[in-house]
Amino acid sequence: MKYPFRTALLLSLGLLASPALQAQAPVSAPQSAPDPKMNRFIDDLLQKMTLEEKIGQLNLITVGFDVTGPVVSKDVDASIRRGAVGSVLNTFTPTAARKLQEMAIKQTRLHIPLIFGYDVIHGHRTIFPIALGLASSWDLTALERSARIAAEEASADGLHWVYSPMVDIARDPRWGRISEGSGEDPYLGSQIARVMVRGYQGADLSKPNAVMACVKHFALYGAAEAGRDYNTTDMSLVRMYNEYLPPYKAAVEAGAGSMMSSFNDINGVPATGNKWLMTDLLRRQWGFQGFVATDYTAINEMTAHGMGNDAQTSALALNAGIDQDMVGEIFLKNLAQNLKDGTVQQAQIDLACRRILEAKYKLGLFQDPYRGTSEKRAKATMMKKDFVADARDIARKSLVLLKNSNNTLPLKKTGTIALVGPLATRQRDMIGSWSGAGDWKQAVSLEQGIRNAVGSSVKIVTAQGANFTDDEQMIARLNEHGGELNVDKRNAEVMIQEAVQAAQGADVIVAAVGESQGMTGEAASRADIGIPAPQMELLKALKKTGKPLVLVLMNGRPLTLPWEDKNADAILETWFAGSQAGNAIADVLFGAYNPSGKLTATFPQHVGQIPLYYNHKNTGRPYAGVALDKYKSRYLDVTNDPLYPFGFGLSYTTFEYGKPELSTASLPMNGTLEVKVTVKNTGSYDGEEVAQLYIRDMVGSISRPVQELKGFQKIMLKKGESRTLTFRLTPDDLKFYNTDLQFVAEPGEFQVMTGPNSRDVQTATFTLVR
DSSP states (O other): OOHHHHHHHHHTTTOOOOOOOOOHHOOOOOOOOOOHHHHHHHHHHHHOOOOHHHHTEEEEOOOETTTTOOOOOOHHHHHHHHTOOOOEOOOSSSSHHHHHHHHHHHHSSSSHHHHHEEEEEBSSSOOOOHHHHHHTTTOOHHHHHHHHHHHHHHHHOOEEEEEEOBBOOOOTTTTTGGGGGGGSSHHHHHHHHHHHHHHHOSSSSSSSSOEEEEEEETGGGEEEEEEEETOOOOOHHIIIIISSSHHHHHHHHHHEEEEEEEEEEEEEEEEGOIIIIIIIIIITTOOSSSSSEEEEEEEHHHHTSOOSSHHHHHHHHHHHHHOBBBOOHHHHHHHHHHHHHSSSSHHHHHHHHHHHHHHHHHHTTTOOOOTTOOOHHHHHHHTTTHHHHHHHHHHHHHHEEEEEEEOOOOOOSSSSSHHHHTTOOOOOOOOOOOTOOOOGSSSSHHHHHOOOOOHHSSEEEEOOOOOSOOOOHHHHHHHHTTOOOOOOOOOOOEEEEEEEEHTTSEEEEEEEEOGGGGSSSTTTSSSSBBOOOHHHHHHHHHHOOOOOEEEEEEEEOOOOOOOHHOOOEEEOOOOOOOOOOHHHHHHHTTTOOOOOOOOOBBBEEEEEEEESTTOOOOOBBBBOSSSTOOOOOOOOOOOOOBBTTTTTTOOOOOOOEOOOEEOOSSEEHHHHHHHHEEEOOOOSEEEEEEEEEEESSSSSSSBBBEEEEEEEEEEOOOOOOOEEEEEOGGGGGGOEEEEEOOEOOOOOOEEEEESSSSSSSSSEEEEEOO
């Protein structure tokens, strides 16, 4: 039987089952309709390409630039001209991108355009809160809007491809890159993955204001052992499928155009050389049709993993299903010889090249290599007034009120405020460590935001009070990578006394403390996730003044805050809130916006509790809180409880929840269960609330989590208003992967829980029946 070129190619590589077997293939992602016009175009182009040109499409290089345009070295220049470069990262602006694109279009044999990619993580020029902060908004519309604005700006700046969203599930806050993801929950993470892909890519990738998403890091990177970046990962298949893989799969189902391989190993094989991961799972089981790029030099790094020399890792990566090599040039230097040696097939090179060409076609680059970019368009797009306004609003939604004793907040616009701490006046840290093309000099500091809010009606006295840390080596590391930390050389006690003096003459203390932006993010793991010692000494001295103490936390991870929780009067978690950070924080501090954020990652009491997450399994000896009950799963020196649980966040008003009411006590396999819960605003302010629904499978063929998030609704209630919410559950919501990796819903008893967070819930029971 004869097949079209593309089908024959897939069959020859074992990447497509024969027609007789296709019906059994466990493909779950929606398949895009074949595009005959695209296939004919690429078939024709592939037949014209030399082996070297095909391999060139698999080469992703980095090209830096200065204010006058790209810095193109002689070797890079020559590589582009001979068709040895498929994509470029770290070059943007219309002028810089056009310079390279013209070289590819006008000076190469086949005129194949380049793809320009960049780290657009939480905004491009207009910077939004870090991803962990964005997730804390629980506002999918706002999240999609942030991605859409980023796409508008990035595409106007000459970019086609963004390395986002990062959808890694992370349960270890020591890992610096927890800041870049959505937290610990697979359900919420999946919802966010979908809207972020949709926000970046829009309905049509060929539109000049769309960019291709690159989902990362595939896979399991957030489970790096010891919370140490780039470290190994090891887990069962059941845990993978149920807890860590769902957000990647959701992104594939949303139509993500590309994926990025992770640095860690999986089942003993690095992801970049893992055929089970890249081919069997991603393409055969999930039906992914885009291309896969490595992370930075990941193929080269497989040698250190013990997978062989450059030639061996080159073949391993291509045969696994990797399509593009980021920066390492391993494919460029080895694939031709690999082909001669018989360690790779021509068909696999052709298929990888085809996937890159398909991406370029879908992006519209063959029709318009410049995609309508111009300096005029860029100027009209970057940090538009409505983009900045949205950044402020989205930042406000991301802030989480952790404590508010005696209604300390909101603050009054009278009297004197002592604004102290190393983050009180800084702009650099507001936009975080993954701010890419963002300009920190355009960010609004906390001091400026407060002054904007209160004008001359409040006297503001500032004092640094402490350096970020007294660890000189850490400061050197941070400044080596753009930390911009100016260390105050004065004696620590002198600095504290200056802050105490300011506090003594004030009505309230606002202490801006936490981490410098460089203390989280890539290669920024921390063994101690508390507030650094100099800042703690400052807080203890401020507490002794007896003045109300408001902590404004800025950080990229959950922190251990036992002293702070006990001693501060109010604690506002602001993450790194972006270009409009200061204005957004001031809006919350003074009550112009009632905080509504909820945590998406658990805050432990102590680093020794890590990993600590709400959707854990029970043990055979669960601890029930009895102090002298020794032989249970517990610590001797601290309780098992988190400091702040998943889903937690306070408001200036209060909400009262009724018990969940179920439409039926027996849910059939083809039925729907309605869960109704009434929420009432019982406080003195209008406010938003995130009502959350969890389930528990009481008896399963494998042990099941004590809780699983299965729904949430963010609602606005005026003071005194009540509303009955309806959640709907079907058997699909109850499914999980069993030991045979079958996705099943098992009959039996379930609990359904509703409330404002994972801890403070009310429970009802139903039975799933055949």
